[in-house]
Amino acid sequence: MMFAQDPLYAGDWLGDALITGLKVLVAFAFLLVAVMLNIWFLRKVISDFQNRIGPNTAGRWGILQSLADGIKLFFKEDLIPDNSDRFAFKLAPYLSLVPAFLVFAIIPIGGDFNGDNGDGVVSIFGHDTLLQVADPPVGVLWFLAMSSLAIYGVMLAGWSSGSKYPLIGSVRASAQMVSYEAALGLALASVLLVSGTLSTHAMVIDQSGEGPAFFGNENILPAWYLLPVGIVPFVVFIIAGTAELNHPPFDLVEAEQEIVGGFHTEYSSIRFALFFLAEFMNQITMGALLVTLFLGGPNGPAFFFPEGWWIGVFWFFVKLMGFLFLLVWVRATLPRFRYDQLMDFGWKLLIPLSLGWFILLAFIQIGRDEDWSTAQFVGLGVGLAAAFVALAGMLTLAIRNARNERIEEMEDAHG
Amino acid sequence: MAEFITFFFGAAIILAGAIGVVAARNAVHSALFLIQTLLGVAVIFVVQEAHFLAAVQIVVYAGAIVILFLFVIMLLGVDKAEDLGVEPIAGQKPLAVVLGASLLATAITFVLVATDGATGVGSADPERQLDSGITDIERIGRVLFTEYAVAFQLTAALLTIGVIGAVVLTRSLPTADQLDDLEPASMDLPSLAPEGANDEHHVDAVDEDAS
Numbered sequence: 001m002m003f004a005q006d007p008l009y010a011g012d013w014l015g016d017a018l019i020t021g022l023k024v025l026v027a028f029a030f031l032l033v034a035v036m037l038n039i040w041f042l043r044k045v046i047s048d049f050q051n052r053i054g055p056n057t058a059g060r061w062g063i064l065q066s067l068a069d070g071i072k073l074f075f076k077e078d079l080i081p082d083n084s085d086r087f088a089f090k091l092a093p094y095l096s097l098v099p100a101f102l103v104f105a106i107i108p109i110g111g112d113f114n115g116d117n118g119d120g121v122v123s124i125f126g127h128d129t130l131l132q133v134a135d136p137p138v139g140v141l142w143f144l145a146m147s148s149l150a151i152y153g154v155m156l157a158g159w160s161s162g163s164k165y166p167l168i169g170s171v172r173a174s175a176q177m178v179s180y181e182a183a184l185g186l187a188l189a190s191v192l193l194v195s196g197t198l199s200t201h202a203m204v205i206d207q208s209g210e211g212p213a214f215f216g217n218e219n220i221l222p223a224w225y226l227l228p229v230g231i232v233p234f235v236v237f238i239i240a241g242t243a244e245l246n247h248p249p250f251d252l253v254e255a256e257q258e259i260v261g262g263f264h265t266e267y268s269s270i271r272f273a274l275f276f277l278a279e280f281m282n283q284i285t286m287g288a289l290l291v292t293l294f295l296g297g298p299n300g301p302a303f304f305f306p307e308g309w310w311i312g313v314f315w316f317f318v319k320l321m322g323f324l325f326l327l328v329w330v331r332a333t334l335p336r337f338r339y340d341q342l343m344d345f346g347w348k349l350l351i352p353l354s355l356g357w358f359i360l361l362a363f364i365q366i367g368r369d370e371d372w373s374t375a376q377f378v379g380l381g382v383g384l385a386a387a388f389v390a391l392a393g394m395l396t397l398a399i400r401n402a403r404n405e406r407i408e409e410m411e412d413a414h415g
Numbered sequence: 416m417a418e419f420i421t422f423f424f425g426a427a428i429i430l431a432g433a434i435g436v437v438a439a440r441n442a443v444h445s446a447l448f449l450i451q452t453l454l455g456v457a458v459i460f461v462v463q464e465a466h467f468l469a470a471v472q473i474v475v476y477a478g479a480i481v482i483l484f485l486f487v488i489m490l491l492g493v494d495k496a497e498d499l500g501v502e503p504i505a506g507q508k509p510l511a512v513v514l515g516a517s518l519l520a521t522a523i524t525f526v527l528v529a530t531d532g533a534t535g536v537g538s539a540d541p542e543r544q545l546d547s548g549i550t551d552i553e554r555i556g557r558v559l560f561t562e563y564a565v566a567f568q569l570t571a572a573l574l575t576i577g578v579i580g581a582v583v584l585t586r587s588l589p590t591a592d593q594l595d596d597l598e599p600a601s602m603d604l605p606s607l608a609p610e611g612a613n614d615e616h617h618v619d620a621v622d623e624d625a626s
Binding site: 085087088136137138141142144145148149151152155156159167171174178198 | 441443450467469478479482485489550
């Protein structure tokens with residue numbers, strides 16, 4: 001039986017079902033509160049950037065502002081356009097929200113990975129369990145699956161509204177999300193090459209403990225994947241992730257000056273609130289995934305090793321806050337891309353860059369498996385690079401030649 | 416027991432989706448029901464411990480192929496309800512019934528012949544069963560990169576050729592007039608400096624005024 005194979009579920013069936021239910025509830029409540037605070041954080045930081053005060057009325061430092069806005073949205077009139085496809089119009093917000101929540105199920109948010117047992121298992125009411133809702137064998141593929149399902153919400157919202165600006169917005173959104181998913185997937189593949197596993201839990205265990213020696217001292221560098229994988233997939237992941245979130249500077253989906261509000265132009269009240277919730281929830285899950293894949297998840301820096309599951313939760317949130325601040329920083333700083341720039345950037349820069357880095361990592365990995373000496377590494381590397389440059393040169397030459405010939409042909413034909 | 420219950424719900428989701436695909440009058444709704452069916456199949460895959468297939472089912476079929484269906488439906492504007500009374504090809508409907516019935520009969524016969532009865536219990540060759548120590552992902556990876564490496568690479572080449580072929584076929588070559596517009600000189604941005612600002616004569620005149 002499939003459910004009994006997980007050792008954490010062996011034994012008391014009802015108790016484990018209750019623990020799982022509790023974890024789902026806690027994760028859901030956590031995400032809702034985190035979204036509330038994330039919106040408040042965004043508004044406060046942006047107002048600091050713009051030298052103004054920001055929300056300061058509802059609660060201390062305006063911390064309850066998002067709650068007030070949420071309640072207001074719930075009680076507003078719910079409009080459904082006459083021209084809309086009612087079934088899809090009502091379905092679309094949920095198709096956005098549900099994947100946003102489900103991705104978070106695979107994120108390990110805490111646990112002790114440096115203690116005596118070191119496998120992140122915690123005990124709740126006498127039951128051993130992990131501080132993540134689920135640890136499926138497909139791990140990060142679950143994230144890819146859910147983010148590809150999230151496109152449906154945006155796409156259907158635009159189409160079902162029955163007017164042109166939402167349709168343009170949703171076509172833009174789906175093209176953008178499909179394009180940047182490729183770069184995101186390639187950056188992810190680089191991590192998988194190093195980790196050798198898809199499971200997020202196994203990745204976090206692998207990233208615990210002492211890192212590579214630095215000036216003979218193993219306590220300075222952490223064992224995070226950022227070091228063996230390199231900076232390129234990390235940066236590509238952040239950029240492609242930002243584009244996947246439709247976050248500025250990639251917010252062409254809802255470019256106010258061009259297409260009113262994009263795919264959610266016709267939405268109001270609670271349905272709009274659901275889209276808004278999904279957008280900010282996605283920011284949090286994208287940050288959490290970045291932390292898990294590159295920054296060791298709940299593992300702190302190697303020189304700081306207190307025991308206990310709570311310290312993992314603490315480090316996880318510190319790193320997550322770093323990513324969320326980065327997002328706000330980018331939002332406050334960069335102007336929006338033009339659409340052709342967006343596509344050029346994704347297809348002509350990010351995808352070749354991450355693919356090239358992936359091949360480089362694979363080369364190094366093979367060298368390690370085969371125990372190459374440094375001389376072999378350098379020799380093969382230089383040889384392959386020379387072959388690559390020669391091939392690229394020939395290809396460029398061929399393309400230029402063909403182009404010139406075509407132009408001459410045209411000029412002959414048309415005078 | 417848990418497997419049976421999950422299978423029951425999964426099968427109900429699949430069948431409801433499949434009926435929906437056929438019964439929905441709007442092409443977009445049909446596509447949505449198709450997603451439901453695909454997700455149901457993914458659930459069944461998970462119950463069979465084919466986790467990788469379940470993920471691929473969602474990523475590739477639900478995430479990419481149906482998205483393309485929807486693109487085509489929405490952009491070509493065939494998203495209005497069709498009149499089912501009109502038959503584009505004469506005799507299409509009776510032929511479809513015959514073909515569907517024979518397909519169903521074939522499937523049922525195949526299931527009954529290939530397994531010990533309708534349940535399929537005991538049909539698996541014990542030598543080909545998964546060992547518990549290795550996940551299905553590792554197993555697929557090994558088979559794909561050893562036994563079927565050539566087939567795998569040929570498929571990759573086929574897909575690449577398909578993509579390039581589609582681009583070549585759909586790209587319209589520019590006409591001579593358009594080529595003139597594409598001349599590099601005309602792509603230059605107009606100079607922002609006012610006319611004559613770079614004229615030495617002009618600069619001299621300003622200098623004289625200043626002195």
